[in-house]
Amino acid sequence: MQTYATTTDFISAFGVDESVRLTATFDAPTEVDEPALQGALDRATIRVDASVSARYPAGFKTIPRLLMVVTCDLARYDLSTGGGRVLSEDADRRAQAADKLLTMVADGRIKLGLDTEDKPVEWAGVQRLPRDTTLRDALEDY
Template sequence: MAYVTVQDLIDRLGEDEVHVLADRDRDGELDQAAIDDAAADAAAEIDAYLGKRYTVPLDATSVPRIVKRIAIDLTVYRLADIGGVGGTDPRRQRYEDAIALLKRLASGEISLGLGGDDGNGDAAGESTPEIIGDAITDENNPPRIFGRRNRSGWPV
């Protein structure tokens, strides 16, 4: 599922720039297949990073603005690379910035602001901690058997 449409590209870049990137045979018409391929590649790359933390693909009706911006930058980079237009330094820099942002999102350093990633352990792939006595545990971190307060081997 693509996170970017032709209209998103036109809104962000302008129609002339989109034609430079996606009019493969120079007939004045956009090559929809090239745009779809580049957008699908961008979506796959986004999903590969975000899949560590979120359920992907994201809901098409409510794609966060930051994901849309990343998708546009990745799609433009792919279109320029595949179409022989060339990845200019600004395009390359936006691509690298987008990847760095995806890495930060995947690590949880920053959030998409979706319901499940509020820091409470409810995002995809995380478990909700459980409090047992004065110890916090979850399925990835079971309670200690031996601790500072209890050396007998029984949980506190």
């Protein structure tokens, strides 16, 4: 199984406080439970693999940053819905956006910037969106 995000990536994305909030145990209430976090990342990786493996069957030498972000968002959702934790609107919204992105990758509507041999693709005519456009706005029609 390819690794799209590490525990360090997750902590960098969401901060130590959020990572502790989502993984802390009764015995260590102020520490990140790394095995729990790694388990959530592994489950998220399985979901990502299921979506991208048809388009990119050989895996990646260089992990596209988009897949790291999506994996972290899905792992956060997974951690947020277990152990009696309350799911935040942000975690729910980001997981829904991640699922949409994965569907779009699987359908070929979004490219990851790599060809089938894992080489960067030269982009021509890339659509530029206004700076204040959010991912949610960009995906609204999908």
